Amino acid sequence: MTRAEQVKAIGLKAGARVVGIAPVEAFREKVPEGYRPEDILPGARSVVVAGGDGPTAGAWRSPDHRVMEITGYDLRENVAVHAMCDFIEGTLAHHAIQAPSLPVHGHEPPMSMMHAAELAGLGTRSLAAHIILNPEYGLLYYAALITTLPLEPDQPLTEPACPHPGCVAMYKRIGTTPCLRVCPACLAGTVQDGRIQESTYDREKCHSRAQTYGIGSFQKGLLQIVNEDDRDRRRTMIYSDFFTKSIQSLGFFRDSIAQCFECMRVCPVGRKYRKLQ
Amino acid sequence: MADLQPGATAKLKSVALKSGATVCGVADAAAFDTHAPEKHRPGDLLPGARSVIVVGGAQPREGDWAATSPWVMQTMGTTERIQGVGRRLAQYIESEFGYYALYVPPGTASGDTPFLSLMLAAQLAGLGSKSLAGPVLNRDHGFMYWSAVITTAPFDTDGVEASPACPAPSCREMWDREGTTPCLAICPGSNGGCLSGKLENGRAVRTFYDAARCNTRVHTHWVGGFQKVLEATLNEPDRDKRKMLLYGDFFTRSLWAITYSSTNIAQCFECMRVCPAAHGLREMK
Numbered sequence: 001m002t003r004a005e006q007v008k009a010i011g012l013k014a015g016a017r018v019v020g021i022a023p024v025e026a027f028r029e030k031v032p033e034g035y036r037p038e039d040i041l042p043g044a045r046s047v048v049v050a051g052g053d054g055p056t057a058g059a060w061r062s063p064d065h066r067v068m069e070i071t072g073y074d075l076r077e078n079v080a081v082h083a084m085c086d087f088i089e090g091t092l093a094h095h096a097i098q099a100p101s102l103p104v105h106g107h108e109p110p111m112s113m114m115h116a117a118e119l120a121g122l123g124t125r126s127l128a129a130h131i132i133l134n135p136e137y138g139l140l141y142y143a144a145l146i147t148t149l150p151l152e153p154d155q156p157l158t159e160p161a162c163p164h165p166g167c168v169a170m171y172k173r174i175g176t177t178p179c180l181r182v183c184p185a186c187l188a189g190t191v192q193d194g195r196i197q198e199s200t201y202d203r204e205k206c207h208s209r210a211q212t213y214g215i216g217s218f219q220k221g222l223l224q225i226v227n228e229d230d231r232d233r234r235r236t237m238i239y240s241d242f243f244t245k246s247i248q249s250l251g252f253f254r255d256s257i258a259q260c261f262e263c264m265r266v267c268p269v270g271r272k273y274r275k276l277q
Numbered sequence: 278m279a280d281l282q283p284g285a286t287a288k289l290k291s292v293a294l295k296s297g298a299t300v301c302g303v304a305d306a307a308a309f310d311t312h313a314p315e316k317h318r319p320g321d322l323l324p325g326a327r328s329v330i331v332v333g334g335a336q337p338r339e340g341d342w343a344a345t346s347p348w349v350m351q352t353m354g355t356t357e358r359i360q361g362v363g364r365r366l367a368q369y370i371e372s373e374f375g376y377y378a379l380y381v382p383p384g385t386a387s388g389d390t391p392f393l394s395l396m397l398a399a400q401l402a403g404l405g406s407k408s409l410a411g412p413v414l415n416r417d418h419g420f421m422y423w424s425a426v427i428t429t430a431p432f433d434t435d436g437v438e439a440s441p442a443c444p445a446p447s448c449r450e451m452w453d454r455e456g457t458t459p460c461l462a463i464c465p466g467s468n469g470g471c472l473s474g475k476l477e478n479g480r481a482v483r484t485f486y487d488a489a490r491c492n493t494r495v496h497t498h499w500v501g502g503f504q505k506v507l508e509a510t511l512n513e514p515d516r517d518k519r520k521m522l523l524y525g526d527f528f529t530r531s532l533w534a535i536t537y538s539s540t541n542i543a544q545c546f547e548c549m550r551v552c553p554a555a556h557g558l559r560e561m562k
Contacts, residue, residue, distance in 0.1 A: 029345050053368060055418070056367045056368060056371050056378050056379060056380065057371055057378075058323050058367065058377035058378045058379035058380075058427070058428065058429075059367075059379050059380070061323060061324065061377055061379070062322050062323055062379055063321070064316075064321065064322055064386070064392070065326065066382075066386050066387075066392070067322060067382055067392065069378065070382045072382045122558040164309055167420075222507075225511065226511065227509070231512060234508065234511055234512075235508055238504045238508050240503055241387055241388065243504070244500055244504070245504055247500045247504070247535060248384065248500055248535075250535065250536065251534075251536045256491065273371075276371060276375050276376055276377045276429070277280065277375055277376045277377070277429060277430070
């Protein structure tokens with residue numbers, strides 16, 4: 001087993017669905033200085049990316065939309081990344097850190113997990129909110145580690161996962177795809193010769209729908225509460241379901257990740273894993 | 278179980294125990310129909326549901342119960358560990374057996390109403406029975422936390438527990454002697470507490486549990502505590518008092534509690550960063 005294979009095996013055993021490796025040099029073309037792996041960990045040589053499962057097929061099938069809103073992700077990709085970091089530092093004696101992926105200003109993370117997943121050959125951007133789709137499993141959640149350990153890298157995919165052949169056929173027929181049709185408010189795009197020619201994603205609009213309960217809704221609710229002069233109305237607002245759920249989601253209580261999945265619900269990539277008995 | 282491979286149920290239970298569950302049982306999804314209200318039955322959450330797998334465990338350790346500081350139990354919750362087992366089983370059922378599996382969200386659908394009662398699920402899966410104190414108790418392990426997975430897979434179901442863990446023999450003796458039990462005596466509903474009940478022939482024939490009152494005591498530093506202080510702060514005209522409310526121990530602990538701060542340990546590590554003894558003896562490349 002090569003070192004790369006060893007590291008990947010640890011990640012898969014810890015719960016990742018897929019693991020890929022990108023060399024740090026690959027980030028230089030599109031990532032501005034200050035945001036590259038070696039800017040985060042001096043001497044970085046490789047980025048290892050883990051993709052983890054989201055909701056089960058059963059959760060996608062539930063007619064109660066609230067299930068998907070708080071369906072309880074196990075976010076195993078993070079566990080897998082820590083398991084691989086432990087192995088790299090503990091056994092291979094090289095520095096390894098989890099790549100920081102939470103926004104530090106606006107929506108900007110110190111390092112893009114989407115771009116890391118692309119460079120590690122795990123998926124390509126889609127028409128659906130530019131979500132990275134793995135050609136085999138479709139929607140996955142990504143985490144990454146940065147290490148000083150040189151590892152044999154994977155190559156970015158040459159064939160994009162999106163558009164799916166079924167979507168290409170649909171586009172030829174009626175000029176749209178399942179995701180563009182289900183959410184014309186957030187998404188727009190064109191397909192030519194079976195490839196994405198143009199793709200627009202209104203992130204601000206999507207954010208306000210997908211993260212109905214979260215930090216933003218807490219801030220919004222709190223501002224309204226603070227600005228409300230009437231004691232009784234303030235009380236109603238504080239104890240309302242909306243504000244209560246916003247507080248719960250702040251604490252990742254029961255893993256409230258998002259409240260809109262419609263573009264992914266209709267996406268055929270990886271759907272075979274959602275067709276069960 | 279015509280569609281499932283032989284031994285599938287045993288295999289699933291073995292995976293559950295290996296993943297960290299203390300107990301695992303299976304309930305027939307149809308068994309909920311006579312007990313659970315509409316919209317809160319397995320089939321309402323997953324069409325075609327055939328069985329519900331319930332895992333129990335992650336209970337406080339004996340050391341936690343024995344600790345003399347009340348803050349140990351208040352701040353070192355273990356309940357979430359069992360939810361990880363439930364999530365894992367849902368993924369396992371889909372990938373190993375090819376049936377739909379839905380991990381029951383442990384949160385509430387709205388207000389205090391759960392998606393599916395985990396306590397009922399535990400009872401129907403033969404893992405325990407309701408106690409005078411409220412929680413479902415397992416005969417061998419007593420108090421534990423529960424997680425459940427609804428699936429279209431027809432796993433072998435377990436029967437409901439025939440003889441309840443509560444009241445325990447010593448509680449029955451206490452009832453005969455004093456007309457109460459340890460739990461009823463410690464939190465009497467008739468005297469500001471949450472519980473009351475009656476035993477006849479060693480069995481509970483009447484129980485009462487004031488859930489609303491219990492909630493205000495059990496979740497002192499939880500979302501409700503945050504809301505209470507926020508309201509009090511906004512109603513407080515005095516600047517200094519407002520400051521005291523917001524920086525008070527009560528509000529601070531409420532913030533720690535709702536953010537599950539174990540994932541947000543600290544924001545300064547500088548003394549440890551420079552400490553030569555803090556990083557182990559091994560040189561990294």
